[in-house]
Amino acid sequence: MKISDTVVGVGFVGAGALIVAGTLMAALGAALAVQGARARDATQAVEWRRLHRNVGLINALVVLVGVLAYLGLVEWLGFLITGTLLLFLMMWRLRVAPVRALVVAIAFITIVHFLFVKVLRVPLPLGLLWW
Numbered sequence: 001m002k003i004s005d006t007v008v009g010v011g012f013v014g015a016g017a018l019i020v021a022g023t024l025m026a027a028l029g030a031a032l033a034v035q036g037a038r039a040r041d042a043t044q045a046v047e048w049r050r051l052h053r054n055v056g057l058i059n060a061l062v063v064l065v066g067v068l069a070y071l072g073l074v075e076w077l078g079f080l081i082t083g084t085l086l087l088f089l090m091m092w093r094l095r096v097a098p099v100r101a102l103v104v105a106i107a108f109i110t111i112v113h114f115l116f117v118k119v120l121r122v123p124l125p126l127g128l129l130w131w
Contacts, residue, residue: 059093062089062093083105083109087105
């Protein structure tokens with residue numbers, strides 16, 4: 001089956017637009033970083049010392065660690081256990097009542113498992129539940 005030159009050309013135009021956009025984003029990001037470094041004052045140094053108290057940053061780090069933990073544990077524990085555990089811990093971190101967090105985590109992960117395995121036919125790691 002031969003692909004039309006028009007389709008290939010449109011694909012290259014799209015790829016080129018993405019490359020140009022990425023290059024512009026990188027250049028403008030670098031310019032913003034340089035501008036921020038030049039305009040830095042002494043009060044920003046004090047802000048860095050209080051960064052560990054920033055709830056938003058801590059929550060973002062919890063999500064990052066959760067994703068890394070998922071990648072490390074999913075093959076061994078399986079999707080159902082790992083997903084439920086991590087979702088429960090993240091909701092608990094966001095101050096959801098523990099019983100509600102557990103019920104929601106179990107229900108959500110069960111629904112996601114059903115959709116992926118039965119509907120989309122995507123194999124998920126079974127882990128400890130199915131030795």
